[in-house]
Amino acid sequence: MHTLKIDKLTVEIENKIILKEFSLTVNTGETHIIMGPNGVGKSTLLKTIMGDDNYKILSGRIYYDDIDITNYKTDEKARLGIFLSMQYPIEIEGVTNADFLRTASLSKDKENFKLYSLIKDIDKNVNDLKMDPEMVHRGLNVGFSGGERKKNEILQMNILKPNIVMLDEIDSGLDVDSLKIIGENVTEYHKNNESALLLITHYQRLLDYIKPDFVHIVYDGKIIKNGDNKLVNVIEKNGYEKIIDDYLKNSKTDIGEK
Numbered sequence: 021m022h023t024l025k026i027d028k029l030t031v032e033i034e035n036k037i038i039l040k041e042f043s044l045t046v047n048t049g050e051t052h053i054i055m056g057p058n059g060v061g062k063s064t065l066l067k068t069i070m071g072d073d074n075y076k077i078l079s080g081r082i083y084y085d086d087i088d089i090t091n092y093k094t095d096e097k098a099r100l101g102i103f104l105s106m107q108y109p110i111e112i113e114g115v116t117n118a119d120f121l122r123t124a125s126l127s128k129d130k131e132n133f134k135l136y137s138l139i140k141d142i143d144k145n146v147n148d149l150k151m152d153p154e155m156v157h158r159g160l161n162v163g164f165s166g167g168e169r170k171k172n173e174i175l176q177m178n179i180l181k182p183n184i185v186m187l188d189e190i191d192s193g194l195d196v197d198s199l200k201i202i203g204e205n206v207t208e209y210h211k212n213n214e215s216a217l218l219l220i221t222h223y224q225r226l227l228d229y230i231k232p233d234f235v236h237i238v239y240d241g242k243i244i245k246n247g248d249n250k251l252v253n254v255i256e257k258n259g260y261e262k263i264i265d266d267y268l269k270n271s272k273t274d275i276g277e278k
């Protein structure tokens with residue numbers, strides 16, 4: 021079993037504090053869903069975990085098992101088996117998808133790398149994800165539609181086989197068929213590889229395919245409420261207002277008591 025532990029992380033961007041002593045522990049075999057209004061810092065959390073140095077960690081630590089990875093570079097984190105599919109996957113002109121997958125696979129496990137197995141693995145997954153095989157030889161995400169980019173991220177996950185899988189709004193921009201393909205593929209991957217899933221989503225529809233163990237609502241830089249799948253239905257029906265009101269009332273009393 022592996023564990024990703026986020027311990028009282030405070031993160032700043034452009035002189036603005038986004039996460040305030042944010043804590044969360046995720047074990048392999050578990051599925052966690054992060055929800056919350058726009059702009060509360062959900063993407064910031066995942067990008068900080070992955071080592072995006074635009075985000076400045078003011079205090080707190082990140083651990084992978086017993087290793088303090090707070091200051092690890094993104095590629096070192098990737099080699100440990102941490103993976104992030106970004107909300108807006110970027111285009112990289114001049115690097116084909118195939119090149120990218122080969123380089124990443126090589127750098128992850130040079131000793132066991134076999135080009136033939138990689139090609140077979142790519143073929144199988146392109147087919148499973150119902151992607152156009154020709155995309156493998158195009159520039160990374162160059163000219164890809166939103167949905168095609170999301171599928172390409174899931175292709176990378178399947179090839180690189182991370183054990184901590186973070187997906188930022190993987191369901192945005194997907195048509196119903198692609199949503200089903202990706203939802204089922206991620207669930208299958210999670211079962212076969214005993215990964216830890218940490219997903220950001222706004223909608224129940226993704227959770228028709230991926231069953232969460234834990235649901236966390238983020239607001240004011242931290243998790244303000246924990247629950248299970250039922251919490252998603254509550255939010256779908258009533259929005260975040262009541263949960264936020266309750267949180268604000270409680271935090272006011274806290275201050276009053278101090």
Ligand code: ADP
Pocket residue numbers: 033034038056057058059060061062063064065074
């Ligand atoms: P969420 O994913 O919850 O919608 P984000 O983590 O993307 O929110 O953003 C949290 C806050 O940080 C927002 O107010 C956003 O404008 C700000 N922010 C994020 N990235 C940057 C950046 N690169 N430069 C300036 N502000 C940023």
Ligand code: MG
Pocket residue numbers: 062063064107188
């Ligand atoms: Mg976001």
